[in-house]
Amino acid sequence: MAGITAYGAYLPRMRLQKQVIADANSWFNPGLKGLAKGEKAICNWDEDAITMAVEAYSDCLGRAPGQALGTLILASTSLPFSDRQNSVIVAEALNLETSGLRTMDITSSQRAGTSGLLAALDASVSGKITVLLASEHRQTKCASREEMLYGDGAVAVAVGSENIIAEFVASHSKAVDFVDHFRGEGKDYDYGWEERWIRDEGYMKIIPATVTALLDETGVNASEIAHFILPTDMARVPAMVAKKLGFNTDAIADNLLQSVGSTGTAQALLLLAHRLENASAGDLVLLLGFGQGCDALLFRVTDKIGSTRPSRGVSGYLERRRAEENYNKYQSFNNLLIKEMGKRSEVNKQAYLSAMYRSRSLTNSFIGGKCKSCQTVQIPRHKYCVNPECGAYDTQEDHPMVGAKGTVQTWTADKLTFDYSPPAYFGLVTFAGGGRLMMDMSEVDPGTFDTGAEVSVHFRIRQIDQEAGFRKYFWKAIQV
Amino acid sequence: MASGIRDKVVILGAGCSKFGERWDCEPADLMAEAFEECLTDAGIEKNQIEAAWQSTAIDASSVGPGSMPLSMGLRLPYIPVTRLENYCASGTEAFRAATYAVASGACDIALALGFEKLKDMGYGGLPQRSRGVTNDLYYPNLSAPGMFAQLAAGYQAKYGTDKTDLKRAMAHVSVKSHANGLKNPKAHLQRAITEEQVLRAPMIAEPIGLYDCCGVSDGAACAIVTTPEVAKSLGKDNLISVKALELCTSNGEEGGYEGWDGSHIRTTRIAAKRAYKAAGITNPREQISMTEVHDCFSITEMVTMEDLFLSEDGGGVKDTLDGVFDADGQVPCQIDGGLKCFGHPIGASGLRMLYEMYLQLNGRAGDRQLPDPVFGLTHNLGGFPHQNVVSVAIIGQHGA
Numbered sequence: 001m002a003g004i005t006a007y008g009a010y011l012p013r014m015r016l017q018k019q020v021i022a023d024a025n026s027w028f029n030p031g032l033k034g035l036a037k038g039e040k041a042i043c044n045w046d047e048d049a050i051t052m053a054v055e056a057y058s059d060c061l062g063r064a065p066g067q068a069l070g071t072l073i074l075a076s077t078s079l080p081f082s083d084r085q086n087s088v089i090v091a092e093a094l095n096l097e098t099s100g101l102r103t104m105d106i107t108s109s110q111r112a113g114t115s116g117l118l119a120a121l122d123a124s125v126s127g128k129i130t131v132l133l134a135s136e137h138r139q140t141k142c143a144s145r146e147e148m149l150y151g152d153g154a155v156a157v158a159v160g161s162e163n164i165i166a167e168f169v170a171s172h173s174k175a176v177d178f179v180d181h182f183r184g185e186g187k188d189y190d191y192g193w194e195e196r197w198i199r200d201e202g203y204m205k206i207i208p209a210t211v212t213a214l215l216d217e218t219g220v221n222a223s224e225i226a227h228f229i230l231p232t233d234m235a236r237v238p239a240m241v242a243k244k245l246g247f248n249t250d251a252i253a254d255n256l257l258q259s260v261g262s263t264g265t266a267q268a269l270l271l272l273a274h275r276l277e278n279a280s281a282g283d284l285v286l287l288l289g290f291g292q293g294c295d296a297l298l299f300r301v302t303d304k305i306g307s308t309r310p311s312r313g314v315s316g317y318l319e320r321r322r323a324e325e326n327y328n329k330y331q332s333f334n335n336l337l338i339k340e341m342g343k344r345s346e347v348n349k350q351a352y353l354s355a356m357y358r359s360r361s362l363t364n365s366f367i368g369g370k371c372k373s374c375q376t377v378q379i380p381r382h383k384y385c386v387n388p389e390c391g392a393y394d395t396q397e398d399h400p401m402v403g404a405k406g407t408v409q410t411w412t413a414d415k416l417t418f419d420y421s422p423p424a425y426f427g428l429v430t431f432a433g434g435g436r437l438m439m440d441m442s443e444v445d446p447g448t449f450d451t452g453a454e455v456s457v458h459f460r461i462r463q464i465d466q467e468a469g470f471r472k473y474f475w476k477a478i479q480v
Numbered sequence: 481m482a483s484g485i486r487d488k489v490v491i492l493g494a495g496c497s498k499f500g501e502r503w504d505c506e507p508a509d510l511m512a513e514a515f516e517e518c519l520t521d522a523g524i525e526k527n528q529i530e531a532a533w534q535s536t537a538i539d540a541s542s543v544g545p546g547s548m549p550l551s552m553g554l555r556l557p558y559i560p561v562t563r564l565e566n567y568c569a570s571g572t573e574a575f576r577a578a579t580y581a582v583a584s585g586a587c588d589i590a591l592a593l594g595f596e597k598l599k600d601m602g603y604g605g606l607p608q609r610s611r612g613v614t615n616d617l618y619y620p621n622l623s624a625p626g627m628f629a630q631l632a633a634g635y636q637a638k639y640g641t642d643k644t645d646l647k648r649a650m651a652h653v654s655v656k657s658h659a660n661g662l663k664n665p666k667a668h669l670q671r672a673i674t675e676e677q678v679l680r681a682p683m684i685a686e687p688i689g690l691y692d693c694c695g696v697s698d699g700a701a702c703a704i705v706t707t708p709e710v711a712k713s714l715g716k717d718n719l720i721s722v723k724a725l726e727l728c729t730s731n732g733e734e735g736g737y738e739g740w741d742g743s744h745i746r747t748t749r750i751a752a753k754r755a756y757k758a759a760g761i762t763n764p765r766e767q768i769s770m771t772e773v774h775d776c777f778s779i780t781e782m783v784t785m786e787d788l789f790l791s792e793d794g795g796g797v798k799d800t801l802d803g804v805f806d807a808d809g810q811v812p813c814q815i816d817g818g819l820k821c822f823g824h825p826i827g828a829s830g831l832r833m834l835y836e837m838y839l840q841l842n843g844r845a846g847d848r849q850l851p852d853p854v855f856g857l858t859h860n861l862g863g864f865p866h867q868n869v870v871s872v873a874i875i876g877q878h879g880a
Contacts, residue, residue: 342603343601343602343603344603344608347608347610348610352613352614355613355614355617356617358614359614359617359618362617362618363617363618376737378736378737379736380618382732382736386732386733386736386737387737388733388737409634409741409742410630410631410633410634410637410742410865410866411630411633412625412626412627412629412630412633412685412686412688413683413685413686414622414623414625414626414629414684414685414686415682415683415684415685416605416623416625416626416684416685417608417621417622417623417626418608418621419621423685423686424620424621424622424626426620426621426622426626427630427633428630428735428742428866430738434738435736436735436736436737436738437735437736438619438620438622438735438864438866439618439620440620440621451633451634451636451637452637462617462618462621463621472617474617474618475618
């Protein structure tokens with residue numbers, strides 16, 4: 001028996017008010033006004049599919065170092081690297097046991113999330129936990145329908161054969177080269193077709209055919225489905241499909257289009273994670289993925305559903321929000337503007353790969369050192385113990401510090417140095433249990449931030465080299 | 481037991497270029513300007529100099545690496561020349577090297593010359609620099625004001641200082657230095673400012689505003705040192721000698737281990753204690769006649785007064801506002817305008833400070849001359865509050 005054993009999510013704190021997009025662009029495209037309801041989750045400049053995946057995993061299974069999985073799968077169509085396995089970066093940021101770990105990125109379709117879940121279920125025969133992460137930092141053109149509808153977010157689903165909270169019953173998949181939109185090689189943005197055609201020839205035909213096959217195979221009646229999850233950016237489509245197939249109205253999952261937006265490969269699983277928060281034992285869950293065909297997966301919620309909860313979950317992250325009304329900032333973060341960044345941004349951004357490799361336990365995993373002689377913790381690790389009473393040579397063991405709580409010792413808000421979102425906050429953070437580091441801060445709320453503030457560390461983008469197509473990551477302090 | 485440096489080496493001559501935005505000058509022009517004054521003051525010929533040290537902190541933006549810029553710039557006669565870089569303490573380091581060379585007997589006459597050409601960057605402030613390939617992977621994308629602003633945060637947290645009082649004391653530091661700089665024809669900034677102007681200036685890095693920051697300048701400064709015997713043989717009678725030359729460098733403990741609270745500069749305190757001991761100073765506030773300290777930012781100067789034991793811990797705000805460090809105060813600080821107004825061509829700054837002390841001790845400081853100084857202290861702080869290099873030098877009347 002295989003099934004879902006845990007789930008978690010991550011939504012960026014920034015929520016762009018859709019009205020500001022419409023206000024800026026309706027002179028050009030008046031049709032946007034009709035979509036200007038609610039808000040969408042958007043990445044801060046230092047977030048992407050990798051950093052959000054790390055957060056979603058943490059929400060699902062915590063940050064304890066050394067977790068031994070069988071496989072880690074990352075699904076996304078907005079991966080920062082086309083050739084550098086993104087899931088490996090995530091694995092190192094999570095301090096997973098990497099010996100014996102299989103990793104895989106899965107992409108190229110909005111259906112990658114559900115296809116990844118099917119692969120995870122297949123992998124669970126190994127007896128080890130497989131975690132599927134789906135994460136999306138969606139890129140859209142200015143003044144497009146997609147800009148109004150797409151949002152950013154990530155989700156984590158753990159799959160295994162023990163302590164199952166939602167048992168996998170069956171699935172049916174269908175492959176169809178139905179091109180509702182595409183993104184060709186070297187292109188940043190989607191190119192789509194008429195919505196009515198997508199609805200009538202795509203959603204209303206391909207999905208019913210797939211679902212009907214699954215229900216026939218399993219002998220399940222449509223009215224028995226308690227959770228009908230159809231990810232789409234077309235608000236009315238789930239209800240239309242549900243009506244056609246005979247699903248109950250209250251089974252239709254809210255697509256979160258006015259609070260998060262359509263999160264691409266992550267959307268199906270994000271909606272699943274949302275529904276599981278309030279699911280009951282025995283509930284049947286029909287999860288769909290749509291894109292060049294359809295995946296339909298049927299789960300049955302078990303009586304263990306109450307035994308595991310995400311740390312924050314979709315609901316928690318929906319509440320943990322900060323309204324953003326600066327459309328220009330959103331455009332700036334997403335390279336939608338040709339913007340003067342100032343000469344201070346023109347520093348050498350070369351990625352010295354050999355040095356990066358040497359220091360990746362620090363940069364990827366935030367591992368410090370702990371002295372075997374005196375137990376003093378320090379970060380970075382060093383040949384000599386920092387404790388002046390000790391000073392021992394070569395006594396330090398790896399000491400993962402990702403979960404350590406920090407306190408801001410000194411700080412500033414720097415308006416001179418370059419930052420994508422000035423002022424740049426940085427300062428000296430002292431960690432409970434030892435160690436201190438001068439480090440960048442992110443998502444600072446100037447109203448509550450001060451010396452003594454409690455912080456936790458988060459994997460974020462540190463520097464972006466647009467020319468080389470490279471980005472560096474490090475850990476930043478974020479107020480708890 | 482080491483016998484120390486006190487009274488073993490004297491300053492034979494000193495020189496300093498005009499500091500400022502010297503758009504029309506190459507580094508060699510600035511070097512020559514300072515050197516010609518120095519050579520005339522010393523009363524020797526160029527070929528009497530036996531060794532030289534060049535201090536430049538940011539080679540990439542001025543002259544590139546190596547010591548040829550100084551040797552070629554002054555057309556020195558094939559003598560040993562060494563380039564030194566030690567952040568903002570570079571100038572004092574060159575002086576230290578020349579002094580040690582003379583004290584050791586390796587040579588009789590040595591030159592220390594520091595310079596920096598900072599105004600070819602295309603933007604204000606110090607250039608953004610690499611801190612090293614690996615450090616760049618995780619150091620914050622910091623600026624100098626951003627790092628020193630944290631000294632204010634640490635100080636405030638420790639003493640519970642009211643932000644308005646702190647900002648006023650910081651403003652007083654800058655107002656005082658501008659008043660002093662007004663009397664210095666070589667200073668980069670020669671205009672008076674008011675406390676209100678400082679307080680209303682744009683914020684650079686909370687709580688450091690524009691007028692809390694020192695000038696970024698082009699300039700050169702130098703000194704020629706020798707033994708007291710050689711100086712006397714060259715006809716010098718009023719000898720100014722080196723009393724102490726101390727350096728202290730962080731080892732990572734402040735920024736990496738418990739204990740340091742960010743309210744002060746640990747290295748300054750260590751270097752100051754060593755320097756006072758070397759110079760025989762037991763009560764600095766009474767005995768030190770004047771100081772030139774590393775006022776890269778106003779908060780740095782104020783905290784440095786405590787670190788040099790000229791103010792009690794937590795007493796810097798009151799002493800500053802009481803005018804203890806004003807030109808007519810008990811221990812005048814930055815009588816030449818300081819980094820704030822004289823300017824801060826990094827490699828030259830330590831030597832510029834010594835130049836002013838030397839002028840003052842010789843009674844040749846013009847409109848800003850202080851009455852009968854005996855000991856002058858200079859201080860440089862390179863790096864950041866949590867990891868830095870600090871130099872403290874004391875010079876004074878020979879035999880005092």
